[in-house]
Amino acid sequence: MKSNETVNGPDGDQDVKDTSRRNFLKQSSLLTAVALTPGTAVKAAVMHVDEKIAAVFEKMPLKMEVNGKPQKLSVEPRSTLLDILREQLDLTGTKKGCDHGQCGACTVHVDGRRVNSCLTLGIMMSGKKITTIEGLANSDQLHPMQEAFIKHDGFQCGYCTPGQIMSAVACIREGHAGSEHEIREYMSGNICRCGAYPNIVNAIQEVKDGGQTV
Amino acid sequence: MKKEINLNMPSSSEGMSRIDGRLKVTGAAKYSAEYTVEGLTYGVLVGSTITKGTITAIDTKAAERAPGVIAVITHVNAIKVPGFQSEAGKPSAVRAQLKVFDDNKIVYNGQPVAVVIANTYERALYGASLVKTQYSKEQHETSLNASIGKGFPPHGDGLYKRGIQDAWKSAPYKVEQEYIVPTDTHNPMELHAIIAKWEADDKVTVWDKTQGVKATQHDIAQLFNIPVDNVQVNSKFVGGAFGSALRTWPHEVVALIAAKMVKRPVKLVLSRADMFTSVGHRPYTWQKIGIGATADGKLTGITHEAYGQTSTFENFTEGPVGVSQGLYACPNVNTKYNLVALNIGTPTWMRGPGEATGAFALESALDELSYLLKIDPIELRLRNYAETDPESGKPFSSKFLNEAYQMGADHIGWAERKPEPGTLKKDGLLVGYGIGCGMFGAYRSGATIKAKMTADGILLLQTAVSDIGPGTGTAMVLIAAEQMGIPAGNIRFENGASDLPQAPTQGGSATTASVGSAVHYACIELKEKFQKLTGNDSPKAIDYAQVLKQHNLPLLEVTTKSTAGDDRDKYAMNSWSVHFVKVLVNAATGVVKIDKVASVADSGHIISPKTARSQVVGGAIGGIGMALMEEAVMDHRYGRYINNNFADYHVAVNADIPQIDAQFVNKPDPYINPMGAKGMAEIALIGMAAAVANAVYNATGKRVRELPITPDKVMA
Numbered sequence: 001m002k003s004n005e006t007v008n009g010p011d012g013d014q015d016v017k018d019t020s021r022r023n024f025l026k027q028s029s030l031l032t033a034v035a036l037t038p039g040t041a042v043k044a045a046v047m048h049v050d051e052k053i054a055a056v057f058e059k060m061p062l063k064m065e066v067n068g069k070p071q072k073l074s075v076e077p078r079s080t081l082l083d084i085l086r087e088q089l090d091l092t093g094t095k096k097g098c099d100h101g102q103c104g105a106c107t108v109h110v111d112g113r114r115v116n117s118c119l120t121l122g123i124m125m126s127g128k129k130i131t132t133i134e135g136l137a138n139s140d141q142l143h144p145m146q147e148a149f150i151k152h153d154g155f156q157c158g159y160c161t162p163g164q165i166m167s168a169v170a171c172i173r174e175g176h177a178g179s180e181h182e183i184r185e186y187m188s189g190n191i192c193r194c195g196a197y198p199n200i201v202n203a204i205q206e207v208k209d210g211g212q213t214v
Numbered sequence: 215m216k217k218e219i220n221l222n223m224p225s226s227s228e229g230m231s232r233i234d235g236r237l238k239v240t241g242a243a244k245y246s247a248e249y250t251v252e253g254l255t256y257g258v259l260v261g262s263t264i265t266k267g268t269i270t271a272i273d274t275k276a277a278e279r280a281p282g283v284i285a286v287i288t289h290v291n292a293i294k295v296p297g298f299q300s301e302a303g304k305p306s307a308v309r310a311q312l313k314v315f316d317d318n319k320i321v322y323n324g325q326p327v328a329v330v331i332a333n334t335y336e337r338a339l340y341g342a343s344l345v346k347t348q349y350s351k352e353q354h355e356t357s358l359n360a361s362i363g364k365g366f367p368p369h370g371d372g373l374y375k376r377g378i379q380d381a382w383k384s385a386p387y388k389v390e391q392e393y394i395v396p397t398d399t400h401n402p403m404e405l406h407a408i409i410a411k412w413e414a415d416d417k418v419t420v421w422d423k424t425q426g427v428k429a430t431q432h433d434i435a436q437l438f439n440i441p442v443d444n445v446q447v448n449s450k451f452v453g454g455a456f457g458s459a460l461r462t463w464p465h466e467v468v469a470l471i472a473a474k475m476v477k478r479p480v481k482l483v484l485s486r487a488d489m490f491t492s493v494g495h496r497p498y499t500w501q502k503i504g505i506g507a508t509a510d511g512k513l514t515g516i517t518h519e520a521y522g523q524t525s526t527f528e529n530f531t532e533g534p535v536g537v538s539q540g541l542y543a544c545p546n547v548n549t550k551y552n553l554v555a556l557n558i559g560t561p562t563w564m565r566g567p568g569e570a571t572g573a574f575a576l577e578s579a580l581d582e583l584s585y586l587l588k589i590d591p592i593e594l595r596l597r598n599y600a601e602t603d604p605e606s607g608k609p610f611s612s613k614f615l616n617e618a619y620q621m622g623a624d625h626i627g628w629a630e631r632k633p634e635p636g637t638l639k640k641d642g643l644l645v646g647y648g649i650g651c652g653m654f655g656a657y658r659s660g661a662t663i664k665a666k667m668t669a670d671g672i673l674l675l676q677t678a679v680s681d682i683g684p685g686t687g688t689a690m691v692l693i694a695a696e697q698m699g700i701p702a703g704n705i706r707f708e709n710g711a712s713d714l715p716q717a718p719t720q721g722g723s724a725t726t727a728s729v730g731s732a733v734h735y736a737c738i739e740l741k742e743k744f745q746k747l748t749g750n751d752s753p754k755a756i757d758y759a760q761v762l763k764q765h766n767l768p769l770l771e772v773t774t775k776s777t778a779g780d781d782r783d784k785y786a787m788n789s790w791s792v793h794f795v796k797v798l799v800n801a802a803t804g805v806v807k808i809d810k811v812a813s814v815a816d817s818g819h820i821i822s823p824k825t826a827r828s829q830v831v832g833g834a835i836g837g838i839g840m841a842l843m844e845e846a847v848m849d850h851r852y853g854r855y856i857n858n859n860f861a862d863y864h865v866a867v868n869a870d871i872p873q874i875d876a877q878f879v880n881k882p883d884p885y886i887n888p889m890g891a892k893g894m895a896e897i898a899l900i901g902m903a904a905a906v907a908n909a910v911y912n913a914t915g916k917r918v919r920e921l922p923i924t925p926d927k928v929m930a
Contacts, residue, residue, distance in 0.1 A: 058281070078336055087335060092248035093241015095453070097403045098486040102860035105403055133241035142239065150235040152226040153828045157683030158238030159403040159453025165239060180873075188867040191860060193403045193454050194683050195835030196828060197868045199226045 067135025104190030133162035156194035229824030265853030282337030297437035324491030365552035377546030381515025385506025404453020426719025494562030532568030577904030603786030646913025652900025671759035679717035685825030697737035723893025804925030833898020841906035
């Protein structure tokens with residue numbers, strides 16, 4: 001991103017250290033052309049020229065495991081885990097509700113812990129195991145929490161639901177589902193605008209009391 | 215197969231589960247932004263940083279040069295939207311809306327001034343940060359209180375009167391108070407989103423968050439002057455809306471303009487901050503109520519004034535004063551409703567709409583009167599119970615609100631309530647009980663269902679209607695299962711696309727009554743078709759698959775339209791609700807904790823107990839948010855919301871909410887539709903804010919007349 005600014009931006013960042021990457025970019029006649037004429041820049045974008053350049057200079061390799069499957073990706077350092085899941089891996093079950101870590105709709109498990117994927121840069125996930133809502137069921141066999149959400153109607157529109165379920169599973173695993181009060185407290189990072197909270201609590205209690213492995 | 219369900223108070227696990235539950239819990243349900251479209255590009259909006267004025271210059275060069283940026287579109291280079299150019303003969307929805315990118319005028323903060331289109335979301339977002347806009351500022355007006363002198367009636371004189379004007383003034387017992395409902399925002403969890411793809415110059419497909427695919431289809435056709443049938447609108451899953459997706463908004467037009475210009479599909483997802491400015495809100499409304507009664511609690515007069523926000527380019531109207539006209543038997547009522555045009559985005563109906571705003575004022579004022587009269591608030595309501603419609607004199611199609619009072623009172627433990635405020639304590643906290651009622655018209659409009667039975671015994675129901683979360687599909691399947699005498703598991707429901715048969719926009723608590731009636735009659739017609747084949751009109755269950763096989767038919771289908779009957783002329787039709795709340799208030803901090811809620815709906819026959827219960831629970835929780843925490847705070851110096859995110863705009867979270875008891879009178883309405891079902895989405899919220907405010911008063915003796923009831927106001 002810094003390199004982009006140096007090459008293309010009017011407000012070139014003075015703090016950017018002169019790196020070999022930047023030197024190369026400066027020397028690239030193709031890129032100079034892209035930088036100088038907006039018309040060409042537009043054309044370059046359409047031709048995916050900058051995409052190819054970015055693939056080399058702006059993107060970083062990322063290896064992570066998603067829902068048990070190894071993924072080898074090339075991502076921009078600024079891309080969030082949420083956008084990588086939704087836009088690159090077509091795992092749209094993980095939802096964008098605020099992009100600021102304020103609503104919990106994007107909750108996934110990273111090495112078994114619940115995390116707001118919108119506040120997590122993809123490149124931080126190197127070597128990590130990610131579980132999204134799509135990876136929670138055992139093929140056709142729903143996870144007990146998914147069953148309980150259906151049974152207790154723990155949702156209406158369904159948009160916060162994947163995040164609620166990922167949080168709910170973690171809530172039990174963390175040992176924070178000891179009472180109705182405790183569940184409410186530890187599920188308060190996941191907003192539900194339809195107002196399914198009591199049903200969500202009922203679903204979590206049922207799974208907790210059922211003693212199934214989550 | 216039928217299990218006994220307590221239809222007066224089902225538990226969260228009783229009744230049939232949602233037909234789309236599995237899709238929603240596995241992440242397989244696809245919302246508008248989640249479709250894979252070949253060649254997709256991403257749009258990010260740039261919003262105005264001033265509130266009124268003109269754009270004098272807009273520098274897009276840096277953005278255009280940024281990697282991956284395909285185009286930067288502003289009023290300077292945008293194509294002209296035909297619907298914005300000639301206004302003759304266009305419906306008002308198209309005529310009056312913000313003509314986005316059409317000129318350099320700024321009329322509200324956050325108004326789109328540019329959209330950056332790039333090949334990835336990140337690049338579009340970065341590009342948007344590079345657009346530099348210069349403005350010539352003018353003095354904006356955003357404060358309703360400051361501009362209230364400029365109020366105007368939206369239609370006619372904005373006045374209503376029956377009996378004597380201001381009769382409350384001569385009553386022996388009277389209350390006159392002002393009440394304020396601030397700007398609340400719908401903020402459904404799903405960000406408004408659209409993918410626009412032009413298939414040809416005059417043909418477009420959109421995946422769009424909308425409560426009405428047919429309405430959106432017509433708007434787009436009008437805006438771009440193309441045939442209606444050339445517009446395909448898909449909205450299979452809608453992640454909540456509460457009214458915010460009842461109309462076409464500027465960002466949808468922006469996506470359509472952009473996709474046409476770059477000749478590639480464009481995905482545009484609003485940011486959470488955009489959701490505060492760009493897709494409507496519950497308008498800030500100032501109200502004044504004068505209410506008077508005789509010593510034995512008979513209401514003699516109500517005067518209700520309301521001034522609500524609108525934008526400078528559209529008149530948004532709703533019904534805050536309607537509750538005062540129709541909720542109680544009062545001989546003398548006069549109301550006044552005015553709008554104040556401000557430099558804000560146009561408001562729109564938010565769950566319960568104006569009735570929720572009005573009910574907060576009326577039900578608070580009635581509570582104040584009850585203390586003055588020293589009459590129990592339930593008793594006061596019973597003494598003024600309307601047996602017939604006070605406005606028209608017509609009989610009600612059905613009304614069992616008095617039974618609802620009793621059910622809720624028993625459940626909340628009303629007998630524990632102390633008539634003297636601030637006298638009941640538990641574990642060092644002040645305890646209070648409050649009541650608030652709601653009413654909303656029980657509407658029904660035309661809808662068409664295509665019902666197709668195939669040889670595998672599967673019944674497919676098709677209609678365009680959106681399902682924003684109430685469980686429309688589930689209710690429709692239950693209606694069909696009952697009529698056809700087949701298991702619900704053998705019925706599929708397909709909806710949310712404009713090429714399906716006509717259905718109304720999902721709103722105003724009318725979907726079950728409208729679309730449900732069409733399902734009901736379609737099933738009857740389909741059954742008759744089978745009976746004709748078999749020559750057997752005995753009422754015993756037909757084996758549909760068997761009949762089709764015997765006659766060597768792949769399927770039988772009907773397309774059935776249902777419209778409201780003329781019973782509407784003879785009866786006044788409403789749904790009613792009553793909410794009971796028990797609060798605990800910390801006298802040292804002013805923090806209000808909801809301890810118990812009993813919400814009772816008189817909404818006719820309950821078709822789908824599980825989803826109906828959730829709808830009432832959800833409405834109550836929305837009402838608690840409205841009562842205790844929701845307020846979009848504007849800094850009037852800049853005309854900008856300062857809490858435009860979920861950290862600062864508080865909505866109820868799990869820790870704020872106890873178990874909520876949803877109850878149903880569950881008595882069918884004999885006239886409204888063949889199922890006897892009335893709407894419940896709005897009444898689930900209407901009256902709740904007053905119930906909380908009244909409970910806070912009962913607990914503390916502190917009357918808060920301006921929402922939300924935050925600790926500072928309780929302590930003041």
